[in-house]
Amino acid sequence: MDVDFAWTAVAFILTLLTLSYLLGDNPLFRLVVYLFVGVSAGYVAVILLFEVIVPRLVSPLLFGSPAEKLLALAPAALSLLLLFKLSPRLTTLGNPSMAFLVGSGAAVIIGGAVSGTLFGQIRGAIQPFALSQSGGGLQAGSQLLGGLILLIGTVSTLIYFQFSARRKANQQPARAAVVQLAAFGGQIFIAITLGALYAGVLAAALTALIERFDFLRTAIQTFLQ
Amino acid sequence: MRAPISTAFAIATGLLVLVGAFLPLPVLLPIRQILLSWTIPVAATAGLIAILNLLSVHWRKLNSARERDYYSIILLLAFVATFAAGLILSPTDPDFQKIVTHIQFPVEASLMGVLTVTLTYASIRLFQRKRGWLAVLFTASTILFLILLSGFLNVSENLPFVKELLAALNTLPIAGARGILLGIALGSITTGLRILIGADRPYSG
Numbered sequence: 154m155d156v157d158f159a160w161t162a163v164a165f166i167l168t169l170l171t172l173s174y175l176l177g178d179n180p181l182f183r184l185v186v187y188l189f190v191g192v193s194a195g196y197v198a199v200i201l202l203f204e205v206i207v208p209r210l211v212s213p214l215l216f217g218s219p220a221e222k223l224l225a226l227a228p229a230a231l232s233l234l235l236l237f238k239l240s241p242r243l244t245t246l247g248n249p250s251m252a253f254l255v256g257s258g259a260a261v262i263i264g265g266a267v268s269g270t271l272f273g274q275i276r277g278a279i280q281p282f283a284l285s286q287s288g289g290g291l292q293a294g295s296q297l298l299g300g301l302i303l304l305i306g307t308v309s310t311l312i313y314f315q316f317s318a319r320r321k322a323n324q325q326p327a328r329a330a331v332v333q334l335a336a337f338g339g340q341i342f343i344a345i346t347l348g349a350l351y352a353g354v355l356a357a358a359l360t361a362l363i364e365r366f367d368f369l370r371t372a373i374q375t376f377l378q
Numbered sequence: 379m380r381a382p383i384s385t386a387f388a389i390a391t392g393l394l395v396l397v398g399a400f401l402p403l404p405v406l407l408p409i410r411q412i413l414l415s416w417t418i419p420v421a422a423t424a425g426l427i428a429i430l431n432l433l434s435v436h437w438r439k440l441n442s443a444r445e446r447d448y449y450s451i452i453l454l455l456a457f458v459a460t461f462a463a464g465l466i467l468s469p470t471d472p473d474f475q476k477i478v479t480h481i482q483f484p485v486e487a488s489l490m491g492v493l494t495v496t497l498t499y500a501s502i503r504l505f506q507r508k509r510g511w512l513a514v515l516f517t518a519s520t521i522l523f524l525i526l527l528s529g530f531l532n533v534s535e536n537l538p539f540v541k542e543l544l545a546a547l548n549t550l551p552i553a554g555a556r557g558i559l560l561g562i563a564l565g566s567i568t569t570g571l572r573i574l575i576g577a578d579r580p581y582s583g
Binding site: 160161163164165167168171172174175183184185187188189190191192193194195196197198199200201202203204205206209210224227228231232235236238239245248249250251252253254255256257258259260261262263264266267268270271274275277278299302303304305306307308309310311313314339340341342343344345346347348349350351352353354355356357358359361362363364365366368 | 487491546
């Protein structure tokens with residue numbers, strides 16, 4: 154039997170077993186899910202070993218120059234300490250390594266959020282108000298109106314997630330009327346956005362389903378030849 | 379004070395990386411570079427430990443007398459076979475890559491396809507349980523954007539009014555998305571800063 158034919162048969166069977174979930178949760182679907190997790194874990198482990206740990210840790214320690222060996226000592230020690238996380242009794246010995254990861258991760262996330270999201274989105278919100286780049290009067294007006302609607306939507310969405318309220322004597326804590334009104338507007342924009350995102354996910358999933366049915370059809374044709 | 383050494387480690391590392399990112403001082407740049415280069419293999423080791431933990435959990439489930447899970451043997455065998463194949467062939471080998479194209483991809487794509495039915499079913503059930511103006515608006519937005527994404531209205535894009543209308547409709551979700559993104563960014567910054575000042579210590583377990 155041809156090797157490619159066998160692999161196509163494997164993909165065909167796995168597709169059928171996964172799609173069997175459409176009839177409800179069943180043992181065949183679970184079998185595929187466990188197989189998928191096992192294969193994925195094995196694949197990720199191989200990639201981590203060959204692409205990161207060997208070239209960045211093992212090779213410098215064994216074959217690097219003295220300076221490279223010295224630089225690789227710290228991550229090697231941190232990695233060794235991290236192994237103690239596998240033992241419930243010795244888990245605290247792995248805390249410094251986790252602290253190193255969390256500290257550098259937090260700093261990278263802050264940097265990314267500030268320069269990537271915060272500045273980028275604020276720049277995007279300001280851009281429609283730069284009328285010097287727009288053309289005539291009507292075009293400038295529609296650009297300004299669009300920018301204003303976007304700004305109102307952005308601010309009201311942010312206000313919707315502001316849940317702190319002032320407590321008054323003998324009264325339930327409630328947000329100020331202006332905040333409540335803005336939050337109501339925010340709800341409208343959030344519903345529209347989530348609807349659009351949901352439509353996007355649904356369209357992508359539908360495309361994948363059509364592609365799988367097409368694969369099944371092509372595979373059956375190949376088997377019958 | 380809980381876990382003082384680890385806290386000092388987290389604060390020092392975080393501050394050096396963060397300050398190095400915003401202040402391009404010649405002293406800080408190499409230190410930041412070295413710290414980030416150390417993070418990558420340590421994070422990879424953490425990933426391997428997570429996989430080892432997953433395997434140990436399934437090994438225990440397989441050997442548990444009370445709730446024995448026979449599916450775990452599939453997971454363990456699949457892991458061993460893939461890992462051994464990867465070690466023998468290396469990840470760049472075309473035969474090893476067939477694991478991705480003929481096992482992982484079909485299952486992933488099929489799971490994505492199954493999502494179509496489960497998402498539709500879930501949204502119908504949610505709509506039946508919670509009927510309000512927000513649910514109606516959400517459904518209307520979903521239907522509208524499904525029509526827009528289908529490209530069905532692209533035929534009438536030659537008409538200037540329709541083109542303007544479609545452009546305006548497409549910008550509406552941007553406002554909400556921008557608000558949500560800014561909220562996520564502000565939340566991330568707050569959480570990160572709480573870690574960098576030692577108020578939160580998720581590593582001291």
